[in-house]
Amino acid sequence: MMRRPLPRWATISLPIAGALSIILAWQFLLPAAGVPSYIAPTPTRIAGVFQQQWALLFDNFWPTLVEALSGFFIGNISAVLLAVVFVYSRVVQAAYFPVVLFFNTIPILALSPIIILIFGLGMTPKIIIAAVICFFPTLVNMIRGLNSASHNEQELLRVLSATPWEIFWRLRLPRSLPMLFSSLRIASATAVIGAIVGEWIGSDKGLGALIIQATFNYQSDRLYAAIVLSSSMSIAIFLSVVMIERRVIRYI
């Protein structure tokens, strides 16, 4: 049986109601059940942190945002460029794709200390970790995207005597965009993860450093506030990617 789709008001109000129900349960049921506030501070206490310690949160928000965004751009741009090289040179792809594959199997947590050893404690290693974490999914998706033009589409451009540059610009690149954007959406979250992981391992600034300090000092309300802020950052980057995607891909 076909189920009728939900009316429009419901598709907007139901998620809000769902989230509200959880926040309310958290606010009232968890303390009533005896969960101590150093494990789960209530939403109002977390909101209080935003009010009282705004300057502290804001000071730590900026470095993480700069690292995540720089890593996002550097990682994705280099993945797209390498994908183009791989797609146009089977020799280079055969020689270096396995190497890239091998690097991808190293857990980012194991790779991060090495990156910090090499680049020190500044922003650079965090940007590199965020870039590395974005790089591989975009590389693989972009290779697939650039190769996804159909046989007929390629023959069509050949009948029209298209130059290799025209085949790239008019066929392969636009063909790859849906796949590129699907990996950019994933990267919008992973770039923030990369920046935070980098800050955990060696930093006194940024939301990652704040999370570690708050954990060691049992400042759980501050810890939760830092988590809310980093999650909001991922959501903001994600929504920006989706907005750009809707502008670029108008034909679906």
Next chain:
Amino acid sequence: MTFAVQTRNLDVGYRNADDSVTVLSGVDLAVEAGEFLTILGPSGCGKSTLLRVVADLLEPLGGEISVLGDKPHTVRSRRDVGFVFQDATLLPWRTVAANIGLPTVVGGRHASKFDPNRITELLQLLGLDGLGDRFPHQLSGGQRQRVAIARALLNEPKLLLMDEPFGALDEITRDRLNDELLTIWRRTGTTILFVTHSIMEAVYLGQRVMMLAANPGRIVNVVDIRTAKSPDNSCKREDPAIISAMAELRQMLEQVS
């Protein structure tokens, strides 16, 4: 007599790294300039492969071929050939008008000059008025195929190769497009090589019907049906002469399948 396509003992097929598969061998063919030739045959007989050799999408395995008096490669670089595929092969990110105008943005120095009037003219010619700003996914199958034909006509090709262009359409749409194609052919005087699975379509459109056989692929016969039609190559589908030509071809097709 000038020929649009002429072949002598042509072998076509596919070349692998160390092997080649011949699909169609010993093709001797002469298509007159301005002719409408339909190509009929069972699956796998090499109909599409033959078109691809004429279009220089595939190199012949042996024999000689001349297209518009030149090598296929020269003709393709000059863009004197238009090709219409079975699926319309429209680029989904381009509007209808931009798809029709594709030959103006590719082709290096041979790219056609962009002329908005020409695109409007083609939209009208193919009954696509008012659809220029739509995207392909907003069109019906018949409309998409009309766009593909308009795109192939943009640079006024001297030779139009059509590989089962109406194969996936319903019968009413197909009949209508058959009539429109004949009108376009009469108006432009372009030579058309048209591959089809349908005997009706082959007879209705073609001045001559070339029948191919499979295993091994070869030309069995070329049936001239100009005598059964009016001088402008028009006919009624229920005309006795047309019905008997179809019966003759059906018998031939059964023998070679």
